[in-house]
Every structure is written in structure tokens, then in C-alpha cells.
Amino acid sequence: MKQFNTFPKFWGLIQELALKTVKLRYKNSMLGFLWSMMNPLIYLVIFTFVFSYAFPGIDRYPLYALTGLMFWTFFSSSSIQVIESVINNSGVLKSINVPTIAFPLAAQVASLISLFLSLIPFSILMLIFGLEIGWETLLFLPILFLFACFTFGVSLILCSLNVYFRDIQLAWTSFMPAIFYSSPIAYTTSVIPEKFLWLMKLNPLYHFITILREILYYNRIPSLMQFLAIFALAAIPLALGFYIFKRLERGFVSQY
Amino acid sequence: MQQSILKEPIVIAENLSVSFLIQRHGINNFKDFVITMGVKSPFEKKNVLKGLDLTIYKGECFGVMGRNGSGKSTFLRTIAGIMKPDEGKLTVKGRVAPLMALGVGLEPELTGMENIKLVGTLIGFEKTELNASLQAIIDFSELTADEINMQVKRYSSGMMARLAFSIAVATDPDILIIDEALAVGDMGFRNKCAKRIDEIKAAGSTIIYVSHHLEEIKKICTRACYLEHGRVEMIGDVNEVCDYYEHQVIRKKA
Numbered sequence: 001m002k003q004f005n006t007f008p009k010f011w012g013l014i015q016e017l018a019l020k021t022v023k024l025r026y027k028n029s030m031l032g033f034l035w036s037m038m039n040p041l042i043y044l045v046i047f048t049f050v051f052s053y054a055f056p057g058i059d060r061y062p063l064y065a066l067t068g069l070m071f072w073t074f075f076s077s078s079s080i081q082v083i084e085s086v087i088n089n090s091g092v093l094k095s096i097n098v099p100t101i102a103f104p105l106a107a108q109v110a111s112l113i114s115l116f117l118s119l120i121p122f123s124i125l126m127l128i129f130g131l132e133i134g135w136e137t138l139l140f141l142p143i144l145f146l147f148a149c150f151t152f153g154v155s156l157i158l159c160s161l162n163v164y165f166r167d168i169q170l171a172w173t174s175f176m177p178a179i180f181y182s183s184p185i186a187y188t189t190s191v192i193p194e195k196f197l198w199l200m201k202l203n204p205l206y207h208f209i210t211i212l213r214e215i216l217y218y219n220r221i222p223s224l225m226q227f228l229a230i231f232a233l234a235a236i237p238l239a240l241g242f243y244i245f246k247r248l249e250r251g252f253v254s255q256y
Numbered sequence: 257m258q259q260s261i262l263k264e265p266i267v268i269a270e271n272l273s274v275s276f277l278i279q280r281h282g283i284n285n286f287k288d289f290v291i292t293m294g295v296k297s298p299f300e301k302k303n304v305l306k307g308l309d310l311t312i313y314k315g316e317c318f319g320v321m322g323r324n325g326s327g328k329s330t331f332l333r334t335i336a337g338i339m340k341p342d343e344g345k346l347t348v349k350g351r352v353a354p355l356m357a358l359g360v361g362l363e364p365e366l367t368g369m370e371n372i373k374l375v376g377t378l379i380g381f382e383k384t385e386l387n388a389s390l391q392a393i394i395d396f397s398e399l400t401a402d403e404i405n406m407q408v409k410r411y412s413s414g415m416m417a418r419l420a421f422s423i424a425v426a427t428d429p430d431i432l433i434i435d436e437a438l439a440v441g442d443m444g445f446r447n448k449c450a451k452r453i454d455e456i457k458a459a460g461s462t463i464i465y466v467s468h469h470l471e472e473i474k475k476i477c478t479r480a481c482y483l484e485h486g487r488v489e490m491i492g493d494v495n496e497v498c499d500y501y502e503h504q505v506i507r508k509k510a
Contacts, residue, residue, distance in 0.1 A: 009382055016377040024365050095356035096378050097337040164279075164299075251299065253339050254277035 004099050013098065017106035021081075022113050036077075037118050040069040047186045058188060060217075063129035067216045068185035068209050070115075070122055075151050075205065076176055078111030082155035083162050083169050090256035100249055104159050108152045115144075126216070136215045139222070143215070146234040147208045153237025160241075160248040163255050184209055204233045263313035266431060266462050267335055271344035273486075274305040274327075274334050304330040306486040307344065314349075317463040319473040319480030319494055321501050323508075327486040328466050332356065332433050335464065350430025350462075353379065357435065359420045364409035368399055368419055371408055375423045389426045396452070397422035398445065418445055425452050428459045435466045450476075470498045 004010045029035060044065055052061040085107040086093070086100060093100055123131070162168035183205040192200055200206050207229050214222045277299035304327045312318045322328050333339045334346060336354040361375045372393055376386045394404055397418045408416060425432070432453075453476065457463055467473050473480060473494060480497040482490040482504070490500050 004380065009380075012383055013377050016374055020363060020366065020370075020374055023370075024363065027365055091357075092361045092378060094333075094338065095354060095360040097352070097354065097380075098378055250340060251277045253333070254299075255279075 004102075010099070010102070013102050014106050014109055017102060018109040018113060021107065021110035025110075025114070034121075036114060037121060040066070040073045040122075043069055043186075051186050055187060055191060057190070060130040063126055063131055064188075064213070064217055065186055066122065066126055066129065067213050068183075070118070071147060071209060071212060072180060072183070072185050072205075073118075074111060074115045075147075076180075077114075078108055078148075078151055079155040079158070080169070080173065081107040081111060082152065083159045083172060086159055086163050086252065087166070087169075094253065094256045100252060101245065104152070104156055104245075108148065108155070112148055131216065132219050134219055136219060136221050139215050140212070143208070143211055143230065146230050147212075149234040149238045150204060150208065150230075153234070153239070153241035156241030157237070157244050160245045163248070163252050179203075179205065204237075207233055263315060265311045265347075266314040266349050267310070267312040267464070268347040269308050269310045269331075269344070270346075272305055272308040272310075272331075272334065272341050272346050273303060273343040274330050274339055275301040275303045275342050276330075278302045301342075303342075304486055305334070305341075308483075308487055310481060310488050310491065312462060312464065314462055315457070315460050316479055317457055317465060317477045319477035319497070320464060320466045320483065321468070321473065321480060321497060322483035323505070326483040328483055329356070329435060330486075331483070332435055332464065332466060335431070336433060348431070351380070352431045352433060353424060353427075353429035354433045355421070355424045355435065356433070358417050358424075362408055362416065362420060365407060367407055368397075368404040368411070369394075371419065372423055375420070376426070379424065381426075385427070393422045393426050396426075396448075398448075414442060414445070421449060425449075425456065428456055428461050431462045431464065432456055433464045433466075436468070470502070474498055 004013060025036070044062060047065045047069075048062050051065070052058070055061075058064050082104045085103040089103045092098065093103070127133075158168050158172060182200070182203055184200070189197065189200060189206075189210075207226070211222045211226045211230055214220050214226070278301075279299055308327070308331065320328050320331065330339060332354065333356070334341060335348055336352050336356070337348070338354075361378045362371050363374060366374065372390065373386060376389075376393075381389075397404075399415060399419060403411070403415065408419070411419070434453075453463060463476070465473065465476055477494045479492065480494040481488050481492075482497050482501055484504075490497055
């Protein structure tokens with residue numbers, strides 16, 4: 001009895017669920033998705049006031065901060081949504097035979113759709129702040145894809161555990177600010193003493209944000225090493241995420 | 257009952273055991289769980305179904321009775337593929353349409369129309385199938401054009417139930433599971449539901465019906481079983497099982 005055994009059918013389900021999420025997010029608000037940009041914009045204003053004085057060395061500071069903030073917003077919002085996705089749909093999962101993985105996957109796809117929507121106004125802002133577009137800008141898409149895979153992998157691990165221990169989603173929201181400030185979003189790594197730099201490099205977000213800046217801010221083509229690094233950082237959590245999810249999925253139904 | 261023996265079995269449960277995980281508390285359990293990657297779990301298994309044997313035949317209407325907590329819903333969920341058996345074997349032949357709780361998956365903020373698409377997709381319709389049965393679903397639900405384009409949160413509970421039922425019975429499934437979902441809507445709609453169930457039955461589908469309502473069960477079903485502590489305690493003609501059920505309830509009370 002496999003109801004979603006073909007790929008088009010499974011993909012149809014993901015689309016329907018993702019579109020529902022996007023629709024619901026903006027349904028009853030007047031300014032719609034403009035609100036989803038408010039959070040990064042408020043940060044941007046604060047950072048521009050605070051940090052451009054603290055680190056006057058950074059050229060085109062608003063663009064620098066914005067390139068980091070955009071992807072941070074994607075990471076933080078989609079991880080929370082993926083983590084909660086299974087629990088929030090327990091009613092459906094308990095009564096209808098749908099593949100459980102559809103819900104985290106749809107949450108991730110919905111976040112990607114929101115990100116692409118927000119890219120339209122953000123790119124206008126970035127152009128104002130001095131973004132230069134070249135061929136290397138196209139590399140943005142594969143990097144974004146890998147970043148989404150990384151985000152999904154990490155969130156899927158947490159999502160599987162969260163079904164058993166709701167502490168996970170609470171803990172994750174509290175950890176968010178710590179992860180934020182330990183990533184080079186508002187500041188450059190040049191402010192960090194050389195001997196602590198290795199510590200920063202343990203943070204996977206460091207690598208994704210640096211490579212995105214490389215193309216969007218410095219207009220340089222990233223090195224092969226940088227690509228290999230983010231490829232590994234995307235593939236390992238993703239594989240681990242699927243593995244843990246599969247292992248734990250069987251017992252989910254008892255927890256709904 | 258001679259004739260049902262000649263029929264083709266559609267659901268066969270052999271020594272079926274299904275369990276739930278019950279949480280044990282404490283931080284050490286959590287630590288073990290993480291370290292061993294879910295092998296050593298902080299959970300205890302609680303068997304809900306313990307070696308259940310049962311055969312349901314194609315085209316029959318089968319009633320499932322039992323007191324609260326006897327394993328009725330778990331059994332239905334296992335047939336629907338939502339829960340997996342720990343031991344024993346369960347063979348289910350064909351597409352199952354579970355009607356466990358009416359209104360599952362409905363999104364209050366979306367309109368009736370959007371909900372037909374959403375819930376339809378969830379229960380396994382393909383896009384083309386869905387577009388083909390869209391009008392039939394709307395007609396069956398008796399919702400007006402205005403109402404169908406209204407947000408479901410503005411529906412009365414009867415309207416919501418009508419919409420949910422219409423989506424669930426839009427196609428003739430091989431097996432229709434009804435878990436006490438029929439007590440909805442006004443008189444007219446209830447009769448319509450009963451008629452639709454007869455139609456589904458006439459089309460050769462199997463119906464598995466769970467209820468505490470003896471009259472309903474007697475009206476719809478031909479055969480029934482009585483579950484107790486996760487086992488089949490009695491199986492046979494619906495009237496006999498209903499009598500037995502009544503006796504059990506009275507005896508337990510005394």
C-alpha cells in the first residue's frame with residue numbers, strides 16, 4: 001500500500017504543502033511578504049549605525065552586512081520551520097498515510113520560495129549599496145543550493161529528535177543568537193585574532209557566508225577548495241539527516 | 257456466513273502485534289538515546305495489539321467493536337499503513353481510504369476550494385484525478401458557490417464535516433475505513449452519507465466500520481468482531497457480536 005510511490009505524485013504533494021505554507025504566511029496581512037524583510041532590514045539599520053563606526057575599515061558596509069544577513073535570515077527561519085514541521089502536522093500524520101518526510105521537505109521548499117521572493121527587493125537594495133553584477137554572480141545559485149542542503153540536513157536531524165524531545169526546538173531558538181554572533185555576519189574575520197581563527201572556521205556558517213561574500217561583495221571567483229569545503233558541509237549533514245530521520249521515523253507515531 | 261468464506265480475503269492479519277512507545281523520563285535516558293543513536297531508547301514498548309488474527313473479505317462490510325483502549329484505532333491505523341506491525345503479518349490488498357477523524361488536514365485559513373486540493377493531495381489524488389472529481393466533490397458537499405470560496409474557518413461544523421466527508425469518499429476506494437465519523441451533518445446529509453456508503457459497497461469496495469453505536473453497526477455491517485486487550489475475542493454475525501458486546505458492558509458494570 002504505497003500511495004506516493006511515484007516521483008511526480010510525491011513532488012505534487014511537496015508543491016501543494018509548500019504553496020500552502022507560503023500562502024498562509026501572507027494571507028491575512030496587508031503588507032504581505034514585506035514584513036518578512038523587516039527583520040533583516042532592522043538589523044541592517046542597527047548594524048550600519050553601530051558597526052560602521054566600530055569597524056570603519058569595511059568598504060560599502062551596508063552591502064557587506066546585507067549579504068550576510070539575507071542568508072542568516074534564511075537559515076534561522078527555515079531551520080525553525082523544518083524542526084517544527086513534523087510535530088505541527090501530527091494530526092494529519094496520525095490519520096492519513098502520507099510520507100512523513102514530505103512535511104520537513106515542504107517546509108524547506110517553502111522557505112526557499114520566500115527567499116527567492118525576498119531576493120527581488122533585496123537585490124534592488126544591494127544595487128543601491130554598490131553591488132556589482134558580473135558572470136561570477138551566477139555562482140550564487142549553486143552555492144545557495146548547497147546552503148539549502150546544509151540547512152535541511154541540520155534541521156532534519158533536529159526535527160527527528162524534536163519529535164521525541166520537544167526541548168530541541170526550545171533549545172534551538174535560544175541558541176540562535178549565539179550562532180548569529182559567532183558567525184561573521186556583521187563583522188569581518190579581520191577583527192578576530194589570528195590564533196582564534198581556527199575556532200571560527202569550525203562554524204559551518206563561516207564557510208557559506210565567506211563564499212557568498214566572495215562573489216557578491218568582492219566579485220571574485222571562489223577557489224576550488226572553498227567549493228569543496230561547502231560541498232562537504234552540505235553533503236555530510238544531509239546524508240546524516242536522512243539516516244537519522246529514517247532510523248527514528250518508526251517511533252514518531254507514538255509521540256503524536 | 258457461508259458465502260463470505262467463498263469470497264476473496266482483502267485484509268489478513270496473522271498474529272499481528274503492534275506497539276506504542278511510552279516515554280521514560282530522566283536525563284540519562286536521553287544521553288543513552290543520543291549516544292547509541294536511538295538503539296538504547298528511553299522508551300518502553302507497550303503492546304496494544306497482541307497477536308491479533310482476523311480476515312476480512314472483499315466486498316463485505318465489517319464492524320469492529322470493543323471498549324475504549326481495546327486497540328480498535330491502532331488496528332485501523334495499521335491497516336491504513338500509518339503504524340507498522342512489530343510482529344506477525346498484515347496483508348492489505350488495494351487502496352485504503354481512512355476516514356479516521358473527520359476534518360483532518362483541513363486548513364481553516366484557506367477556502368473550501370483550496371482545501372479540496374490540499375486534502376485531496378494528502379489522501380493521494382493525482383492532479384488530473386483531482387480536477388476530474390472536483391465538481392463531484394463540490395456537488396456532494398452541497399456547499400454553494402459562495403460557500404466553497406469562503407475560508408473554512410467561517411464554516412459551521414456541519415459544513416466542515418460535509419466538505420471533509422465529500423473529499424474522502426470522492427473515489428471508490430478498495431477499502432474504506434470509517435472510525436465513528438458518520439455522526440455529522442444534518443439529517444439530510446447523514447442519509448446521503450449512508451447512501452454513498454451503500455454505493456461504495458455496491459461498487460465492490462470493502463468497508464471497515466468502527467462504532468459504539470449498535471444500531472448503526474447493525475444497519476450497515478454484516479459481520480463484526482469484538483476486540484478486547486488487543487485480541488479478537490469474538491467474531492461472527494453482526495447481531496451475535498452486538499449481543500455479546502452488550503452483555504460484556506453490562507457484566508463489567510455489575
